[in-house]
Structure formats: structure tokens, C-alpha cells
Amino acid sequence: MAAGIKDKVAIIGMGCTRFGERWDKGADGLMVEAFTEALADAGIESARIGAAWVGNALDDINVGNSALPAAHALRLDRVPVTRVENMCATGTEALRGAAYAVASGAVDIALAVGVEKLKDTGYAGLPLRTKGVQNDLWMPYGSAPGTFAQLAGAYAARHNIDSSDLKRAMAHVSWKSHQNGAKSPKAHLRKAIDIEKILSAPLIADPLGLFDCCGVSDGAAAAIVTTPEIARELGIDNPVTIKAVQLSASNGNEMQYGDWDGSSVPNTQAAAQRAYAEAGISDPKADIDVTEVHDCFSITELVIMEDLGLSDAGRAPADILDGRYDADGDIPCQLDGGLKCFGHPVGASGLRMAYEVYNQLLERAGDRQRANVELGLTHNLGGAPFNSVAAVAILGRKD
Amino acid sequence: MGTWIKSIGGYLPYLRLDRKVAARELAWTGLSMPGKGLRAVASWDEDPLTLAAEASRTLIGKAPPAAVRFASTSAYFTDRSQAAMMIDALAFPRSTRSADAANSRRAATTALLDALLASSGEVIAAADKREVQPGNPSQLAFGDGAAAVRTGQAGCAELVGYASLTHDFIDRYASQEHPTSYAYEERFVRDTAVGEILLPTIKAACDMAGVTPEDIAHVALAEPASGCWAACARALQSNAPNHCATVTENAGDLGAAHPLYGFGLALAAAQPGEMVLLVGFGSGADAMVFRVDEEVPGASTMVQALGKGQRLTNISRFLSLTGGIDIDWGMRAEFNQKAQATVLERIGRDTIGFIGGRDSQGNVQFPKSDIPVNPSLHTPETLEDVRLADESAQIVSITADRLNFTPDPPFDFGLVQFTNGARVLMEMVDRPVTGFEVGQDVRMHLRIKSKNSSLGFRTYFWKAAPLDRPALGDA
Structure with missing residues (x-):
């Protein structure tokens, strides 16, 4: 395996808008909001940005295609700006681009910014779009909850778990995120709700009810990255560093070949294993202190816990119900409310996850702060369980 | 060289409207409409092409047919051959000839007779999913469905006599400006159809076959109005049952596919050696007399299909599926x-x-x-x-x-x-x-x-x- 970028890249500033129904701002304004906070956090002027990676997934309802509208909005002065898109993993993809540029030595200080303006689509959920003129001839037009709901039946079948028991564990996932979201000032949904309300909600895609599904939001998040050496020159002696950032993409096997039973997301497993190796982590259950994972749906988070190796196979429902991933549990998950409650502006979510872990590492998380956070993990998942892009990043302090 | 039926197939959609539920719902209108039996209702994603392809699936056989003939009065494309699409859907080679027949409920029997006379071994598929209007009796009387026949130079039922009569008789019509069926007074239709069209055609076919109408054991006659076969049977001194009536009762009038579906039931009921009469009606009539030598593959499956499916009792769903109401499905639509x-x-x-x-x-x-x-x-x-x-x-x-x-x-x-x-x-x-x-x-x-x-x-x-x-x- 390649040497990787462990501790070669420092995050010196981050910003994140309030997520939600941001009727007041367009995608350009949201980017400016996140970027301005990140610049202030880093203590630098925008002229120091040597290159930028801009992530948004749905160009037709955002600033438009290419990187140019973002370069305009942020008034970046003729530096290289690249637009990236990798479905819901876009935010981490932007961070990966910026981090690799710094690690390679090509750029001293780079910007990663992710944005999405979903509330300009008019849709209650994600908008419906073509899958390409060739795929349109045969591929079903399932919704996002429709694709992820299929994890549930397959998981129950594989582990011989009663569907009502699984549903209760899924409800706990959402309950926990609502509890956390209530303490998260920038979250979209800030109301704690009880388990029975979650269980009795109307079905969106069997067996996912309304509260098994994450919020669809507007928002932006940004990170400014540089080398640890430059960070020190800027007065940041012990910066947050990237321990690992890895991505895995389906090659079609889950959809077209093999014995995958639909109960897991193989790309999460692959990205996690590579990230652990890059970060030098041999026991993630012991070493990872906090996680922000891609809980687009409650069943997704449940399965992710096993795919990341934090729960043993078939044990995630029990671990969840035991409170292992609650705010006061062994490995808290979604301390900021996660996609479920902080919200899910697609292109921004990966960077929003990093924002929470970054703040936890710097002990700036307010009411949500956990003690002694040394390593945090983000997991960002795009597509569907049977055709996905999974990104795993691990952040820590260099010293 | 004889001309034969080798096999037959039929297809009915999954949903069957209970007509009495619909009639009860519309009782306030005072309009007269069928209140007995079931109506086959196609799904939103079924049309004459898909229905016909399903009916033809069992007829693919080891060797491809020389031609595929497609018959319908409600085909979706008006300048794109459904027969050509069926050839691809059934994975027949592109050397298979294709022909589309339309504009008459009789299209299928005409296509079948032409195929039998060509004696080259063909698939003849008929299907209809006709547009209907709430309140019109056809809304409940019609059904969606398909039937298909494979012909050959050898088979299980041999064509022994036939006759056709062309008569621009308007019992009902549909047009570009009136796509739903417009029907004329039933007694006028029955009297004229029986006297001027059906009886002379049936007699001519029997004459050619060298049989008398009393020799016919089973009939598949697509009636333009109820009671047509009863009137014919009285005149012909026939006791043979009309199997198309069973289709009407349990699935509805299937349009171009109706005589062929009834033909499948007649073939299923016939014993070796018995005579079966097939009659298609529309702007005249085609009558064919077959001698059944052995069980025709596929026929009994068509009988079973009549009794399988899911009852549809939700009237608004029925109206939505048949175009009677236009639901606003929201932005995603x-x-x-x-x-x-x-x-x-x-x-x-x-x-x-x-x-x-x-x-x-x-x-x-x-x-x-x-x-x-x-x-x-x-x-x-x-x-x-x-x-x-x-x-x-x-x-x-x-x-x-x-x-x-x-x-x-x-x-x-x-x-x-x-x-x-x-x-x-x-x-x-x-x-x-x-x-x-x-x-x-x-x-x-x-x-x-x-x-x-x-x-x-x-x-x-x-x-x-x-x-x-x-x-x-x-x-």
C-alpha cells in the first residue's frame, strides 16, 4: 500500500453554515458564509488560497456547472478551481482533492468547499433526474429511501432478525440523532422526539418511515488545508491533521455479479480498511473516539457500524439499543445530529462531518463536547447500497 | 397441404374489476351499464404491445415463425410497427416478416385467416386496451387482454372451411376525434348483424367445410351485441356454447383479441374429432371451421388464466388506470x-x-x-x-x-x-x-x-x- 498522507495535511480553518431551509440565501451566498467563517478560523486572507475544490452534486439547481460560479462567488483570484461531484460523497471528495494537492506539494494552502441548495428544487426529497439515456432504458427510478430501504430486508434475512426488532433498533438511531440535534445550533432539525412517534410515522419506503429518513437541506461547509509546517508558521502549533482519507467506488459487482446479499455496503468496508491502514489503526473499536457517518437513513447507520468494524457482524442492533453510539456511549455517533438532524445538503455533508470532528478535536463543540477526543472518523456515502461511492476520513491531532 | 393451429396463448392483466362494485358506485347516474362479472384492467405500464407479447410467449417454439402479425384497434404507435417491436421482444430473427393489422375488431381473425391460407407458419397476436369514458357502458363491458395463435403446416386443429363477408356496418365506431367507442342502438345492431352478416358468413364457412351447423360443437363468436349467438343458434338449430361469452363475463370484451381468446376456450373444451367455429366481427365477419384432432397446447392455460388475479374494488384506482380521472401526482410526475x-x-x-x-x-x-x-x-x-x-x-x-x-x-x-x-x-x-x-x-x-x-x-x-x-x- 502507498505511504498515504497521514499527518501531511493540516486543517487550519473550517466553516459551516446553519443547515436547513435557507430561503434567505442562494448557493453562492451559502458558500460565502462557510468560506468567511473558515478564513476567520484560519486567520488568513483569501489571497492565500492557492487552489480550490468545490463540491456540489446537482449542478442544475446550484450555482451551475463547472467551478466558475464558485470562483465568482468567492472571488478567488485566478487560482485553479475544480468542481467535483461524486453523489452524496461529494463533500469528502472535495476535501480529498484539496488534501492531495497540499500533500503533493503542488499547493501551499488549499480550499475545499461543498454546497447544495436543495430547497430550490421544490421537491420534498431529492429531485428526480435522468440516469443517462442508456441506463434510462432499463434502470428503475427508485428514490433514495427506496434504494436504502432494501438494506433492511436483506439485513434481517441474513442475520435472522425479526423485522420488528430491527425496526426498533433503527428507531433508536433516529431518536439518538434527534437528541443530539437539539444541542446543535446550526442543525436543521433541533427537536427531540420519542421512540413511539418514530415507530408510528407514515412509511416512505418499506420499512423506512418518515423519521428513518434524513432532512433534505440547504447548506455549505468549507475547510482550509495546508502543511503542518505552514500551519506552525501561522501560529497553529498542534493542528488537526488528516490521518487518512480513502474512497471506494463500486465497479458494478453488487448490481451485476456475485453473491453479495444486499445486507452491507462493501465500499464502506473497503474504504474503512484502507483508511485504518493509512492512519495506522489496528483496533478501530478502541481507537476511534467519535464518528460522523452517512446516516441518510436509519438502516444505513446501523449497517455502517458493522461495515466500519465498530460492531461485530449481526451485533449492530444490540449495540445501538445498548446505547453504544449515543452521545454518552462508548463511540458516540452523530454528536451534531448527523444527516438525520443537522441536515443533508448533499455536496456539503462530507465537510460538515469533518467540521464536527474538527471542533471535537479542538474542544470547541460546546454542549456536545466529548472528553479526550483524539481520533474522529467521518464516513460519507454516495449512491445506493448496490452501487455506491464510500469515503472514509480520519482526523486527529498531529502530536 | 393442410393449414393448422399448432398452439395458442392468452394473457389477461392481473387486476379484475368487480363490475357490480362499479355499477353500484355509478348507480346515482341512472345510466345502464353491465353489473355482473369481472373486467380485466391493464396496469399503467401495459399496452397492446406488452399484452400481445405476453400472449405470444408460449408460442416461441424451437424455430422462429416465418412472420409475426399484430392486430389491435388501440395500438399506441401509429407510425411504428408493433409487429416489428414484438419480433425484438420475442427475440425472433430480423428475417421474420412483420405485418400490422388495425382499424377493426375483426383484424385478428382476418390476419389469422390470411396466415392460415399462406400456410407458412406464423404468429398472429391480437391485443386491445381501448380508451373508455366513465358512464359509457363500454367502460365496464370492455376488458384489456390479448391472445395469440401459432399456425403451421401441421398441428392440432385443422382449418376445414372458411368464409368472409365485408359490410361497412356501423354497430360502433371510434375515430381520431372520438377515440372512445360510440355505440348504436343494440336491437338494431343485433338484428342487422345476425341477419345480414353472421348467418350468411357462418353458413358459407360450414358449406365449405362440408358440415352442417348442427355439427359444430363449440363456438367462439365475438358478438357485437348480447344475444347475437343465441339468435344465430336458433336459426342454425345449434346447441353449441359460445365461449366468447365466458370471456365477456369474466374479463370483458377484449376487442381484436376477443375472438381469439374465446377460440382458446373453445379449443380447450373440444374433444378430438369435434368441430369448432371461430367468428370475428367488425365491418363484416370472418368465419372459420376447425376440426380438432388433439389437445391444442396453451388452450387450457387460457381457461385457468380467467380464474386467477386480484380483484379490484377501488373505483378511483380503476378510473385512474383506465384514464377516467387525471390525478395530479405532484412534482415528481x-x-x-x-x-x-x-x-x-x-x-x-x-x-x-x-x-x-x-x-x-x-x-x-x-x-x-x-x-x-x-x-x-x-x-x-x-x-x-x-x-x-x-x-x-x-x-x-x-x-x-x-x-x-x-x-x-x-x-x-x-x-x-x-x-x-x-x-x-x-x-x-x-x-x-x-x-x-x-x-x-x-x-x-x-x-x-x-x-x-x-x-x-x-x-x-x-x-x-x-x-x-x-x-x-x-x-
Whole structure:
């Protein structure tokens, strides 16, 4: 395996808008909001940005295609700006681009910014779009909850778990995120709700009810990255560093070949294993202190816990119900409310996850702060369980 | 050289409207409409092409037919051959001749007679899903369905006599400006049809066959009005049952497919040596007399199909499926797919025929790709065609999606694993009352994949349905 970028890249500033129904701002304004906070956090002027990676997934309802509208909005002065898109993993993809540029030595200080303006689509959920003129001839037009709901039946079948028991564990996932979201000032949904309300909600895609599904939001998040050496020159002696950032993409096997039973997301497993190796982590259950994972749906988070190796196979429902991933549990998950409650502006979510872990590492998380956070993990998942892009990043302090 | 029926097939949609429920719902109007029996109701993603393709599936045989003839009064495309599309859907070679017959309920019997006289071995498929208007008796009297026949130079039932009569008699009509059926007074229709058209045609066919009407054991006569066969039978001194009446009662008047579906029931009931009379009506009549020598493959399945399906008792759902109401499905329904002719030329045959590919190590996949999905192969190769439409398969994962737009919610879809190794993400149709399950056996059916109403275009692909249907029962 390649040497990787462990501790070669420092995050010196981050910003994140309030997520939600941001009727007041367009995608350009949201980017400016996140970027301005990140610049202030880093203590630098925008002229120091040597290159930028801009992530948004749905160009037709955002600033438009290419990187140019973002370069305009942020008034970046003729530096290289690249637009990236990798479905819901876009935010981490932007961070990966910026981090690799710094690690390679090509750029001293780079910007990663992710944005999405979903509330300009008019849709209650994600908008419906073509899958390409060739795929349109045969591929079903399932919704996002429709694709992820299929994890549930397959998981129950594989582990011989009663569907009502699984549903209760899924409800706990959402309950926990609502509890956390209530303490998260920038979250979209800030109301704690009880388990029975979650269980009795109307079905969106069997067996996912309304509260098994994450919020669809507007928002932006940004990170400014540089080398640890430059960070020190800027007065940041012990910066947050990237321990690992890895991505895995389906090659079609889950959809077209093999014995995958639909109960897991193989790309999460692959990205996690590579990230652990890059970060030098041999026991993630012991070493990872906090996680922000891609809980687009409650069943997704449940399965992710096993795919990341934090729960043993078939044990995630029990671990969840035991409170292992609650705010006061062994490995808290979604301390900021996660996609479920902080919200899910697609292109921004990966960077929003990093924002929470970054703040936890710097002990700036307010009411949500956990003690002694040394390593945090983000997991960002795009597509569907049977055709996905999974990104795993691990952040820590260099010293 | 004789001309024969080799096999026959039929297809009825899954849903059957209970007419008495509908009649009760519309009783306040005071309008007269059928109140007994069932009406076969096509799904939103079925049209005459898909119905006909389903009816023809059992007729594919080992060798392709010389021609496919498609007959319908409600075919979707008016300048695109449905017969040509059927040839691709059934994966027949492009050397198969194609012909489309339309503009008369008699189109199917005319096509059948022409095929029998050509004596070349053909598939004749008929289907209708006619537009209806609430309040008009045809809304409940009509049904959606299909039937198909394979002819040959040898077979199970031989054509021994025939006659045709052309008469521009307007019992009912539909036109571009009046696409729903406009019917004239029933007694006028019955008296004129029987006296001027049916009796002379039937007698001529019997004369040619060298039999008397009393020799006919079973009849399949598509009646333009109820009581036509009873009047004919009195005049002909025949006691033979009209099997088309059974179709009318249990599925509805199937339009162009009606005489052929009734023919299937008549063949199923006939004993070796018995005579069967087939009569198609519309702007005249075709009458054919067959001597049944042995059981005709497919006929008994058509009898069974009448008794299987799911009762439809929700009137607004029925109205939505038959175009009686135009539901505002919200923003998600605004999305239109635009199919490109260039793409259809490249992979259209593989999608409508459900043709996957087998790689050099034997693995089957859909769709084909230059570099196979098989992880042990890494370079481009040419895959061998493998038709998946008739392969056994099971559900790997499934959901009932209530967010995604479909004209008949919920939208069931998931991964399907074929026994030959192929794995495809598919839509599910003919939803059981209890829904679909992981591990469930499924069978493939040709359906409409997408409709683009603004461009007047449809695409077609295969969807998975349970292997069998439940009995309709008496409820």
C-alpha cells in the first residue's frame, strides 16, 4: 500500500453554515458564509488560497456547472478551481482533492468547499433526474429511501432478525440523532422526539418511515488545508491533521455479479480498511473516539457500524439499543445530529462531518463536547447500497 | 397441404374489476351499464404491445415463425410497427416478416385467416386496451387482454372451411376525434348483424367445410351485441356454447383479441374429432371451421388464466388506470425521460428482448459491457447473447417505494438474481396483497418502462412478477 498522507495535511480553518431551509440565501451566498467563517478560523486572507475544490452534486439547481460560479462567488483570484461531484460523497471528495494537492506539494494552502441548495428544487426529497439515456432504458427510478430501504430486508434475512426488532433498533438511531440535534445550533432539525412517534410515522419506503429518513437541506461547509509546517508558521502549533482519507467506488459487482446479499455496503468496508491502514489503526473499536457517518437513513447507520468494524457482524442492533453510539456511549455517533438532524445538503455533508470532528478535536463543540477526543472518523456515502461511492476520513491531532 | 393451429396463448392483466362494485358506485347516474362479472384492467405500464407479447410467449417454439402479425384497434404507435417491436421482444430473427393489422375488431381473425391460407407458419397476436369514458357502458363491458395463435403446416386443429363477408356496418365506431367507442342502438345492431352478416358468413364457412351447423360443437363468436349467438343458434338449430361469452363475463370484451381468446376456450373444451367455429366481427365477419384432432397446447392455460388475479374494488384506482380521472401526482410526475433513437438503435434490441451476455468464462450479465463484470476478466471481449426473459429468478432485495412517482403506487423494486448468474436491478409488478419478499421466485414480464406523453413516446423493458397468481375466488 502507498505511504498515504497521514499527518501531511493540516486543517487550519473550517466553516459551516446553519443547515436547513435557507430561503434567505442562494448557493453562492451559502458558500460565502462557510468560506468567511473558515478564513476567520484560519486567520488568513483569501489571497492565500492557492487552489480550490468545490463540491456540489446537482449542478442544475446550484450555482451551475463547472467551478466558475464558485470562483465568482468567492472571488478567488485566478487560482485553479475544480468542481467535483461524486453523489452524496461529494463533500469528502472535495476535501480529498484539496488534501492531495497540499500533500503533493503542488499547493501551499488549499480550499475545499461543498454546497447544495436543495430547497430550490421544490421537491420534498431529492429531485428526480435522468440516469443517462442508456441506463434510462432499463434502470428503475427508485428514490433514495427506496434504494436504502432494501438494506433492511436483506439485513434481517441474513442475520435472522425479526423485522420488528430491527425496526426498533433503527428507531433508536433516529431518536439518538434527534437528541443530539437539539444541542446543535446550526442543525436543521433541533427537536427531540420519542421512540413511539418514530415507530408510528407514515412509511416512505418499506420499512423506512418518515423519521428513518434524513432532512433534505440547504447548506455549505468549507475547510482550509495546508502543511503542518505552514500551519506552525501561522501560529497553529498542534493542528488537526488528516490521518487518512480513502474512497471506494463500486465497479458494478453488487448490481451485476456475485453473491453479495444486499445486507452491507462493501465500499464502506473497503474504504474503512484502507483508511485504518493509512492512519495506522489496528483496533478501530478502541481507537476511534467519535464518528460522523452517512446516516441518510436509519438502516444505513446501523449497517455502517458493522461495515466500519465498530460492531461485530449481526451485533449492530444490540449495540445501538445498548446505547453504544449515543452521545454518552462508548463511540458516540452523530454528536451534531448527523444527516438525520443537522441536515443533508448533499455536496456539503462530507465537510460538515469533518467540521464536527474538527471542533471535537479542538474542544470547541460546546454542549456536545466529548472528553479526550483524539481520533474522529467521518464516513460519507454516495449512491445506493448496490452501487455506491464510500469515503472514509480520519482526523486527529498531529502530536 | 393442410393449414393448422399448432398452439395458442392468452394473457389477461392481473387486476379484475368487480363490475357490480362499479355499477353500484355509478348507480346515482341512472345510466345502464353491465353489473355482473369481472373486467380485466391493464396496469399503467401495459399496452397492446406488452399484452400481445405476453400472449405470444408460449408460442416461441424451437424455430422462429416465418412472420409475426399484430392486430389491435388501440395500438399506441401509429407510425411504428408493433409487429416489428414484438419480433425484438420475442427475440425472433430480423428475417421474420412483420405485418400490422388495425382499424377493426375483426383484424385478428382476418390476419389469422390470411396466415392460415399462406400456410407458412406464423404468429398472429391480437391485443386491445381501448380508451373508455366513465358512464359509457363500454367502460365496464370492455376488458384489456390479448391472445395469440401459432399456425403451421401441421398441428392440432385443422382449418376445414372458411368464409368472409365485408359490410361497412356501423354497430360502433371510434375515430381520431372520438377515440372512445360510440355505440348504436343494440336491437338494431343485433338484428342487422345476425341477419345480414353472421348467418350468411357462418353458413358459407360450414358449406365449405362440408358440415352442417348442427355439427359444430363449440363456438367462439365475438358478438357485437348480447344475444347475437343465441339468435344465430336458433336459426342454425345449434346447441353449441359460445365461449366468447365466458370471456365477456369474466374479463370483458377484449376487442381484436376477443375472438381469439374465446377460440382458446373453445379449443380447450373440444374433444378430438369435434368441430369448432371461430367468428370475428367488425365491418363484416370472418368465419372459420376447425376440426380438432388433439389437445391444442396453451388452450387450457387460457381457461385457468380467467380464474386467477386480484380483484379490484377501488373505483378511483380503476378510473385512474383506465384514464377516467387525471390525478395530479405532484412534482415528481413532471419528470419525462427522453429516449434517443441512437441509443435505441445501439441497445434497444437488448432491452426490449431482455438480452444479456455470457462472457468467456460462462458468467451471464445484463446489460452487456465491453469489459465483463466478472472480476477475473479485465480486457474487452464480445459477449454471447443470452435471453433472460424466460430464466428463473429470485428477489435479493426489495422495497415498496412510496416517495418515487408511479401511476399505481407503491413503486416496488429491487435486485433480482437469475439462476444463470445474472443479477439485475428491476421493477416488480403484479404486487401480491402481502407485498414482495426477499427470496421470492419471480418471472419476467414485458412492460412499459417509461412514457413521455409530451413527445408521444414509450420505452419498454422487463419487470419481475410472482411466479403464479392467486385464485380470484367469489368474494
